[in-house]
Amino acid sequence: MKILVPIKRVVDPYTKVRPLGDGSGLDTEGAKFEINPFDEIAVEEAVRLREKHGSVEIVAVSIGTSASEEQLRKALAMGADKAILIESDLAFDTLDIANELSVIAKEIRPDLIIMGKQATDDDSNQVGQMLAAKLDWPQATYASKIEVTGGSVDVTRETDDGDETLRLATPCVLTTDLRLNEPRYIGLPGIIKARSKPLEKRTPSQSPNPKTRYTLFQAPPAREAGRKLSGVSELVAVLKERGAL
């Protein structure tokens, strides 16, 4: 079995990010960058599938600047066999990313693509579904459990009002929810050891042709801190006064 795991380099989700003063971008000076948490879960799931089923080849792929090599190294340290960096300084929108990933998927011909349900920087929640459409493969988004049996995959996924289990034939695209698994800890020695694994750099298959473009970044309207109340009876009085009870 072959699994392709697309990963994105994102600003550490525990860092507070603000817009630059002139609104032209995000102030990430000094911030740490990580594998998108959902993608780290995808790598972990792929590694667990190998631990369970044996003979699984895992290829991690990222589209981004040379800095994304760091995140691909981490994926290799977690257990990916091979990494591909599609290196570019240009702006790709979600559709461009899906296009680029579909080219790689057609070349590598994975049985499964496991990827994040959303990138924690743009919060788009689009690329997996777009990629599945471009490949005309079935999809199961927001997976909280993945079981592979023979030529099919059972995926338990979250819906708006509960859970459902879908059975998909391979090849298919799965996107991960936070509760799918808890990624293993990889220390620096593991990352250094992974330096001997292959990381191939390429240029994009075509230049991006974004159909959406970010033009302004602003601070959201601030919520002011209110006041502390003496206790529950004062709260009830205040809420009644405001017509909320």
Place this chain on the structure above:
Amino acid sequence: MSKLLLVAFSASEAPLGVGFAKALGFPFDILCFGEAPSADLGAELIKVVAITELPPADAIARIIAGQANGYTTLASASSMHAKDAMARVAGVLDAAMVTDVVEVVSPTEFKRPIVAGSVLATVEVLASPLVATFRPSAFRSTNRSGNSPVETLTVDLTSKVERISHSKRGGARPDLSQARVVVSGGRPLKDASTFETIIGGLADALGGAAGATRAAVDSGIAANELQVGQTGKIVAPNLYIAAGISGSTQHMAGIKDSKIIVAINKDADAPIFEFADYGIVADLFDAVPELTRLVKS
């Protein structure tokens, strides 16, 4: 001429799009899955896909994409099934997509929250058609008039995916994303039955929905679909009560548009007090049952 196709995944979702359609300023049709929605929403035409259960995303996306001709924008209220299907529609149509619109600046410029709501970004759309999801709480609209004709579509529901089980929870409480009151609990709620008694008890007394943090969901205290935040549900009730919740960026991303936020936390320095309109520094195991009693009496 510019035109909007408002996609509703159930009849009750259809009215949620009226405010967005107004903000966009385009005439619109509704494509509704399930039963026909009320005819007074102001649509030029209502197209109905008469089904009792939504098929998997590949089939829904094919049906929606098949109706796309003639529309400048295809949009639906943000929800998990909307994001699942609409992004696939964008893939099928090779179309631009914007998720979670909270403001229409112009028909080609939209504002949306990014990085867990820490930043409000303006996105310019450079191609047509556009596929979008919008947060209904940002586009409230009440006045309704009109009497739209209804057309029932014959569609192909085949999917490459087989649904082998579906558990619908929910129960008697209102839908979290639509509720006017939400009571949420965090990690200190210990276990599912404590959560149900304490948080569920107050929610029921207020006729509201129960919500939870990811920490509570992860430790099995609350059901998955109750998670509120960046990666869970977005809520915008009149009253949000957070008990035993620290106020992480990811949780706050889901509750920012609530009208009144009340925090009950025993740590006076908990970050949630920086956002809450009213705070009580107290043990939730005392304060919440007391509040429930006072509300009931």
